[in-house]
Amino acid sequence: MAVFTSVSLDDVRPWIAQFPLGEAVALKGIASGIENSNFFLTTQSGDVRTEHVLTIFENLGFEQLPFYLQLMRHLAGHGVLVPEPVPNHDGQLCVPLHGKPAAIVSKLEGSSQMDPQPVHCAAVGDMLARMHLAGRDFPLHQPNLRGIAWWHETAPAVLPHLPEAQVQLLRSEIHFQEAFHGSDLYKRLQQGPVHADLFRNNVMFDGERLTGFFDFYFAGCDTWLFDVAVTVNDWCIDLDTGVLDTARVRAMLDAYHAVRPFTAHEQAGWQCALRAGALRFWLSRLYDLYQPRAAEMLTPHDPTHFERILRERIATPAPRLFA
């Protein structure tokens, strides 16, 4: 379950008065997710009923949320399909509820596509490129908080738990990424706001129609290529082996390239980015496994999945980004 903070309809009725949404008429906790407390919230204004998602942030503070919520607002305003935060009468996107930061965003139709086909991967690649382009004039800046600085400071916390073969891999891969991130090539890669966690469970589809990207709470500024790598490493693989599936990779990359053409520098950095995307989630999953949150920790995600993907990306030449 993922309702860490209990909220009743009676709690929400007076609270909702600060939003231009009318009356709260239904509230239902959402079972999935492991970071925040999420609820489907139905409001009624006159005869019109509207569905929203109410999120209470369990681990993010008021000072951190403007970047994420303003980014979603900016992207929605530029035609990217993402949940749109609803401002209250004072223009605030994030306000306290039971002492914790809370926000209301529009509800996306559909459900996650956990068995994606090339048609779904093409839709994700297309929207991802649109999102990168739309983020170019977003005025706020925050680094990717799960980027290389975090890898560097987090590795010592997990290394003592690992057998020698994994110690070697983690150390050598961080070393490899430090060299890549310090290279002239890296400086030539285009950067901007990225989602940085665009897994299958963070995209909604209604059949083959993509209805939106959500869960922007790992977003930050990084290379666009890193975002593509994270996305390909989840959407375009055989889940048992981590091996890339050519049809899904081509569908995603070709659709992205048609909207925002990849550069020759990005082609040169592509394998490094795929390795970075695998390292990021191997490390965060190891960290979650060995340093669990004190409170309602759910079953952590399996780190070996991303260790397998990382070894595969090191061993196998990357597919071309474009012909």
Ligand SMILES: Nc1ncnc2c1ncn2[C@@H]1O[C@H](COP(=O)(O)OP(=O)(O)OP(=O)(O)O)[C@@H](O)[C@H]1O
């Ligand atoms: N804007 C939205 N529209 C429709 N459904 C949503 C929306 N936001 C969240 N949901 C639903 O709530 C569920 C949990 O949301 P989310 O994945 O953001 O949880 P979390 O705990 O914040 O994150 P994590 O994915 O890290 O566990 C989603 O799987 C989805 O079903």
Ligand SMILES: N[C@@H](CCO)C(=O)O
């Ligand atoms: N997508 C992450 C979870 C955090 O959203 C993972 O699979 O490890």
